[in-house]
Amino acid sequence: MSDPFYITTPIYYVNDVPHIGHAYTTVAADAAARYRRMMGSAVFFLTGTDEHGQKVEKSAAQQGVSPKALADRVVTRFQKLWKVLNISHDDFIRTTEARHQEAVQTLWRTVAAKGDIYLGEYEDWYCTPCETFLTALQLQEGKCPDCGREPEQLKEESYFFRMSRYEERLLAHLEAHPEFIQPESRRNEIIQFVRGGLKDLSISRTTFSWGIPVPGNDRHVIYVWFDALTNYLSALGYPDRTEHFGTFWPADVHVIGKDILRFHTVYWPTFLMAADLPLPRQVFSHGWWTVDGEKMSKSKGNVVDPGEMVQRYGADPFRYFLLREVPFGLDGDFSEKAMVGRFNADLANDLGNLFSRVTTMLGKYCDGTVPRTDTSGQLSAQVERAVQRVDEEMARLAFHKALQEIWALINGINRHVDQTAPWALARQASRRTELDRVMAELMEALRVVTLLISPFMPQTAAEAASVLGLEAGWSTRAGLQWGTSLASAKIAKAKPLFPRIEADERPRPAPKQPNAAGAKQVAQINLQEFQRLDLRTGVIREAEAVAKSERLLKLRVDLGEAGRRQVVAGIAAVYRPSDLIGKSVVVLCNLKPAKLMGIESQGMVLAVEGDDGLSLLGLDRPVPPGRKIH
C-alpha cells in the first residue's frame, strides 16, 4: 500500500483520570485516521500512556504496590475508554515496555555521541510544608506560590541537552514550514518563544528512580520529555530500521492539546535534529473545553467523565458533538444542554429522520426494492460537491467544517424529498418512471452519506450500511463516487438511528452509575435476612493465576477454625498473586459452590468496583481469620 499516514495522540499520564480533554484529542485523531483509511491510505494511528515519573512512584508507594503494578492497573482506564469510544488505534505504546526503553536509550546514546548531552547541575526549590518541587520561574518573589513561605534551594546533578545549539535551525524550520504548527496563532507564539532564546534543557533526575536509567549512569533516570516524546519513534520500531519505521516516519501529524505545545514544537524537533532524524510534518494543537462556561476542576466537581457521556448519549453522538460543536484548534464549551441540542436537531431530526422517511417511502412505493434506473441528476451533483469539500476540510483537520458540509448535504437531500414529493408521484400511475428515479437517487444519496459520516460515527454508519445492505468493505474511496450500486437491493424500513431525547427524560438514567438515589431503590431487608450471610474474615495463604483466564485467580483462604478454602476470584486484572499472600479479606462463606473455568470456588471474596478497577475489601485493624461479620 502506498500513501502512508502516521497520526498520533500524546501518551497520557497513566495516573490521570481520563476526562473530556483526553477523549477529545483521541476522538479527533481517530476520525482523521478513519477518514484516511477510507481514502485508501496506509494508516498508522498511535496512542498510549506515559508511565514514569515521581507522581506514579509516589502513588504506588502510598498504595503499597510497585509502580509497574500501579501502572498496569490504571492503564486500563484509558484502554477501556478507547474501547467504548470505538477508537481504532493501530498500536498502544506504554513507556514501561522494553521496546520503548530501548528506543529511548538509543536516542540518548545517539545524541550523546554527537556531543549534545553533558553533565551539569540543576537547581530547583523545594517547599517542605507543601511537599512540592518548584522551579525558579514558579517562585513569587522568592516564596512558594501556594503558601508564601521560603522554599529550600536544592542543587542536583543533571544531564543537559544542548538545545541552545539548535535555536537557529529550529527558527529556520519554523519559518520555512508555516504548516508545521497549527493553528497559526500557536505558531506565532512559538516563534516568539524561540526568538527569545533557547536554553539547554535538563533531561535527567536523581531525586526519584521510577524511569529509564541513563545509559552508563544508573544514578540518573531520563526525565519526562526525553522519555515521553520518544514514544512516537519507539512504536514504529526505532532504533531498528524496520520496514515500519521506514514507511511511517516522519509522522504526518501529532495531535495534541495546547498545554504541551512547546514540548512538541521546540524540544521534540531539536531532539530529532540532534539525532539526525526527519521532523514530523505537523503538530496540531487543539483547544480546551470548559464546562457550562466554567473551567474544569476537581474542586468544582464539574469534570466531565467521557465514559458517563457515552453511557448517557452513546459513543457516536458524543464523538459527533466534540467534533462538530467547536472549530478544531479553538476552545469550546461543553454542556449537556448543547449536547442534547445537537443530538435532537442534527442527529435525530436531520440525519435520522431522513433515513427513516426515505426507507419508509421505498417500502411503500417500491416494495422495498431500489429501482434500477438512471440516477444522474441534481442530487448527484450535490453529493459530488459535498464529497469534494469534505475532502478539502479533512485535509486541514477542519472537522467541524467537514461536518457542516455533510449536514448541508443532508439538508439538501431533505429539500430534494420535499421538492420531488414522492408521495404525490405515487398517486399517479402515469408517473411511475419518475417516482422510481427519485427513489433510486435518494437511496444512492443515503449510501454516500453513510460513507461520509463513518469516520465520525462508525457505529451509526455500520448500522446504516446494514440497513442499506452494503457488503463488507463498503467504506472505500471508490464507494464515495455516485453510482448505482444499490440497484435492485431489497431494503427494510430503518429503525430510528437516533430516537429523540425529550426534555423531561433528559438526562437519561445512567444504568451502571451507583448513586444515592439508586441505592435507595434497593429493597430493604431486616437484620435476620442479613444474618443469613455467613461473612467472615479470612487471610489469603496461596494465590495463583488460572490458566487461560485473564480475570481469574485461584486463592486458598485461611478461615481460622473453619479451615482453609479454595476460592476463585475475578481480580487478576488488578492484583498479582504475589501481592495477595497474607492479605486480610472478607469472605462470603455460605455461597453455593460453583465451578469457574472448571475449578470449584467455595465462597466469594468481597470487592468493590472503584474508578480504576476492583478493590478488595479489607480491615482497618488486624483481626484473626474466621471471625463472623455482623
Place this chain on the structure above:
RNA sequence: GGCGGUGUAGCUCAGUCGGUCAGAGCAUACGGCUCAUAUCCGUAGAGUCGCUGGUUCGAGUCCAGCCACCGCCA
C-alpha cells in the same frame, strides 16, 4: 511590563484583495407539506459590525488612540 489575538443579530459565530458583506446556524414567530423520529421545507427579525478620531469618492474590512476580554512570554 513585552508580543499577539479577540470584541458583528437573544446565543454561537462567517465575513478572503476596502465598494449588493450587513450574513449563517441555533432559538423565536408565521406559512406549506404529510413520506418521516410532532420530523421536513419556506418566510421573517432590523444588529450604532467595542468606543473615539483619521485615510478614502466609499471602511466590520486600512491607520491611530482608548476600553474590555483572552493567549504566550517575563
